[in-house]
Amino acid sequence: MRQAWARFSSVSVSPFRTVFVGIVAMAMTLGAVGGTSAASSKYAAIVVDANTGKTLFSANADAPRYPASLTKMMTLYMLFEALDGGRLSLSSRVPFSAQAAAEPPTKLGVKAGNSITVETAIYSMVTKSANDSATAVAELLGGSQQKFARMMTAKARRLGMSGTTFQNAHGLPDSAQKTTARDMAVLGIALREHFPRYYKYFSARSFQYGRQRINGHNRLLGRIKGVDGIKTGYTRASGFNLASSVSDGNRSIVAVVMGGQSGRSRDAQMAELIKKYLPKASTRDSGPLIAMRGESPIAAIASAILPKRKAPTPDPRPDVIVALSEEEVLEAERQQMAEQETVVEETTAPIVQAYAEPAPRPKSAPRPKADVDPIRTSSTAPEGWAVQVASSPSAAEAEGFLAKTTKRAPKAVASASPFTVPFVKDGTTYYRARFGGFGSKTAAWDACAALKKKKISCYAVQQ
Template structure:
């Protein structure tokens, strides 16, 4: 390196010492960036017979769960089935809110329904957001109440670093979990509902005449893998919870924050290959205590952190709370496709190492779990230094409404081009709502921290002949 720099310095006006200092500085910058990216990853491997942690990397760091959220939705569904409250054939009706959820989805129209079993299969394979919401509304009355039930169940299972805000895992800055908590949930699903656990091994299913294939590419490729769930949004990265059973040993492993589906799968394959031989062949008793099934007493026992710990540095894009003035409004998340069939970063083919693979994960310092100080209360929003439409209780400006989402989105794009400076820190999004049996889409820009800021932006748009009005979210 010194010889190369010497050759360069002979042709430059900078002394060699200065160039060496600059080179060292660039090395530190690159290392710092790599460390920052690695800090988003988290992983854990747990012996599912003994509960022993065989591997851990930032397992208690706060992460966005994405579609891993649906594991809890299914836990509560299985619980209701086991108690006879619903059956495999019970109809799940899709409200306008459920039907308007962002992809991926089953595509049931408002008022339509599917059997509980179909909803389950669409979740474990296609990761259908509309099915998850519909199940949540069926079991909880509405999705907000169901999210409270989910968080209550998490506490009963010992998942103290998790808060749920919706049934499907679409971006919400107040929804978070840890790799350790997801491992606990994965173990609990098998222990508490062995009669339903086989659903997670489903690789595809028929919906009408359509064959719907699953996202979990490790099923059928890694010996012993029998579930559980994938997850992806741009904010969370690529997540995966895997259960492995080779007949004598059992593992549950979690990888969160992967940079692509392929790299995440290969990382999981390496962890399984390395740690399955180290798992115990003995044991097998329940590791996760069965939770209290009374929803009222469960909610009363929920304890949440008073303050949020730091969350990953990326934030959900263009998501806003529905207008509370309209029943069954639904938020459409632009740019955050769920799950992986539309994700941009996908590695080609999974390569399973024939020999043990040493898996190296650079872990960030663990984030301490905030002290539990009070009975159930809504947590404060996660750290979100950049104003986006995902900030709860903010202000937005509405610029149009259309019966077609494509038209509403086109109006957002046109408005952004007409007033780029006014909307420089705003995020465009569409909100679906039902009126007289028909679905319409509002075109809005969110991310305004106050009423005055929204009004000021709207006034600037009106000067450009763009009609608008400010609304509180």
């Protein structure tokens, strides 16, 4: 811009040309302030009314984008969920493996073999966007970063984030890790609604780590009235990203800007969106917009937030039907759905309670990794042969079938792991209830035969 301005200003011009030069300079200045031109291939933005779910502004909101460190919003969601369920406390230790310690900056710099508290991990991800802390948390909750990424993707589906796939917990470059501006807005609202006790950490502008005061990257905190978080992000591939939560009186919005050309221009673009659209937000709170974890994913998000046309849902490991063809599977599922009343008498609140989060353990008691997620989803399901016992348009109902089947025929599924598999048919998402981990087709068929003796419809498939 300076070179262009120098060329214009170095020439003696007429009054008309002087006016023209002024207009050009003003346009260039406005472009720099707005920052993320709509012509940029990386640009996307959305503003959502956090009281009603109404989209107030949208630009490329459903186009795939790289999340960069906005990824850590989901890492923190998973961590808050573990805290909320009593599986961890703020004082629990987060160990750092060699892989976690070796992550590139930005990082906290913890050496392999050392550990930090959960609260320190939260602060480091919110403010410094520490990649090493994100990896350490992933390994603590998922056993490995790869498994944790599959858990993150599964959780995204349950929140209604149909255009998001995670490959890591920190957001460092990965061509397969994609999201959308709309999905990040959904996640921002979910963090506010589901974890009000822990959401306050997103407003931290700095924190004390040892003798060091670490400042955060979110420059809008303390500068723009009403901004209380959420997260910044940047990689060369993504550009400069920012998700912001803003409240002013009874009005509340969540806004996302992705693909900024610089941190300053991204912040300027966000400030403009807040100034323009916060006054247009509703003062009436219509209630929760994102379904809580125990509710049916079909009601996972208000229809006002969902895109009119859903993006395709990635499936990292599609089901391979071996025992039956796909047509036979669908026919078997229709028969199962007709017979399911003999398996589950009531599939509402009592079923959800059967898989409620475990009660907190004493600090001295070990926490097995299997306790991280009582019901697995397809992305974390055991490989090998499985036995399907039900299919339902409700995830809670599918989990209920698993609970009832275990209760009615415990010996038949004693060595198996329950999980659900989502699939879409005629525009509706259904959930297959399966027991997996059988080492052979014969073992799966034997288990199914035992279930049928209990009048439980089933069939064997290979994952």
